[in-house]
Amino acid sequence: MYTSRRTFLRKTTRNGLAIFATSGLTTTPFTPTSDEVNQPETLSTQAAAIKPDHVVRSLPENMVWGYYGADVPPVAKVKDGDIVEIQTVNPSGVSRTNPEEFYTKNNLPLDQHAQEVIAILKNVKPEPSGIRGHMLTGPIYIEGAQPSDSLEIRILDLTFPAPFGVNSVWPGGGGIPDEVKTRETFVYRYDMKRKTASLKEGIEIPLKPFMGVMALSPPADMGHQSSIPPNFYGGNLDIKHLTKGSTLYLPVSVPGGLFTTGDGHGAQGNGEVSGVAIETAINLTVKFIVHKGKTLKVPRAETPTHFIAVGLDKDLNKAMKNALSEACAFIKDELGFTFNEALSIASTAVDFEVSQVVDQTLGVHAMIPKAIFTKKKFAYWA
Template sequence: MFHELQATPSTVHWGYFDAGLKPALRIKSGDIIRAEAVTHQAGDAPELMMDDAVRLLYSSIPEDDRNPGVHLMTGPIYVEDAQSGDMLEVRYLQMLPRFRYGTNLAAHWGLLYKEMGEKERVTIYKIDPDYNTARALYAYNFPGKYTVPGKITKRGTCTCEPALNGVRVPVRPHLGTAGVAPDAMGRVSTVPPGAHGGNIDNWRIGAGATMYYPVAVPGALFSIGDPHISQGDGEISGTAIEASLNVIFQIVLRKDFHFPSPLLETPDTWIVHGFDDDLDVAMKNAAKDMLHLLVDKHNLSQDDAYSLMSISSDFGVTQVVDGRQGVHCKMQRGIFPPKDTDEEI
């Protein structure tokens, strides 16, 4: 079955996952959803990144109800028969920008905030759909400190300057934040990533990719948000090019396997994720989970898997700006012999 999930005041939640939230949509395994993911930074250029529906979201959700995180989430989606210990297989099929504009904020939580003079700077980008690239349209210094999610800054209140003249960056739409509700009481911030998914900020989670999320509560309660149109590994300024997306995805409930952390499948690679406040520990967590994948799903011995990881896997820093830092580990799928059956993970 196909479902439409628009972002309205009754179908979004700002800054949190919550196992007690009323579902915005109920589905069965195999259903396909077209959902609106709205950026929490549309206020950086409201004349370019807002329409009436987006303005309604910003005006109807009080600033003091946008916590403890910052991301504007659509959902949650209740998946029939999903229970703790299951996995959600989310097949991302399409991600289309809602507008032709996005914003990058060099924020106070960015890696080089002090080195950059402790200022916060907004750069507005415009998409060229003919070439699938984005260029900087203008930039300005944010007045004060960016502390209120969804702060609206009108263009006439700041001095706009040209930026990145002639530079073009590839547009690769993806979701910075998506996941299931953690098994916890009350609100859980969208900012740190974890076993539930959350703010992973891996630009590879786009159309054509499949994510596997460990289910923690009945119904899974899956939500999406923090849409991006481009980002580099590390996300060092604190944000990507933040821009609203319309996303089509299919959710399949899997009861035949379990994995301890969010697992990403692309056409060419398996990617596992490790998280911790300490980047070294995040690296070790990613390594342990890749070892788990190779042993349990590819029937390698631990010794063989460890050797293979050292010569074939690529580790990268996913992000260093979300409090809990992220490392991803990629393994090429094509190095394994073909299976005799159509067996999936």
């Protein structure tokens, strides 16, 4: 049986995963502005072939330090269906008072990208009330997106503008905070030919870049929210499967949605147990698609091979239950099984993975394999 994405979209429920209608992937001719001509060269896992309609550069005026809010002015306005390259930075390990020291101490070039990081740290101010979080690029206003809609974010590409990333351990941080006695920062250098990262000889971590933070603005009545804990509007989900070719779906709470991103990861194990992954600068290329009147309650995701249900809570046990509830609801409501059948399928075929245990609100995601549903065909853009 062929199940169209349009049919699934109409059947979206409170707990189900929507499978959204897709159109052919097209690009519009792109003419760079004077500000975009002198962009830094990027190191990519493959040659970039996508021409964006817009480029949002990692400049101080395009950054927000650590929070989302409906009153944060957008740095760009784009149309429904536009392809946008969003440049992000990684200030991990870099001091605000002497940012140059990090690069010289670690024998890293003070190139154009490093100069952008230094300029951002010297000019972007933290949130006045004391909220802290990640250095983020945005927000971006998507024309046509309104409350009660949902936004589909197709991840077309992720490239590295700098050949390294940073991981740290520190007392009081991570999944075993009492066992860490000293702070230490590790610089992972990239071998782009081998597509690996290494902190010392004898260890190679496969590079699998993704964005830790992709968020829309919370509703206006929530005020400013830190980017550290994830929530129903997305944010610091830290789901390592949101790589190139995946899709994230988020509920729209304010006009224009106000998409913000940052916290690039070169690689991460499920759990992110030291407190951070390989924190890295990433240039993210996405396509935004607005789905009118398709309200979501929680983030949802999809890859070519899996549907992903998300569970969030400050209690990891409750996050697990929420992920299970979301997975069962999807299998039941969207694929036509009874609840008991859905729970049986979840128990025998669905992998439940801990996204992260270090972001105040903890995450579990359910990996629902498409291949087990042999009577159905699922169209997908990637």
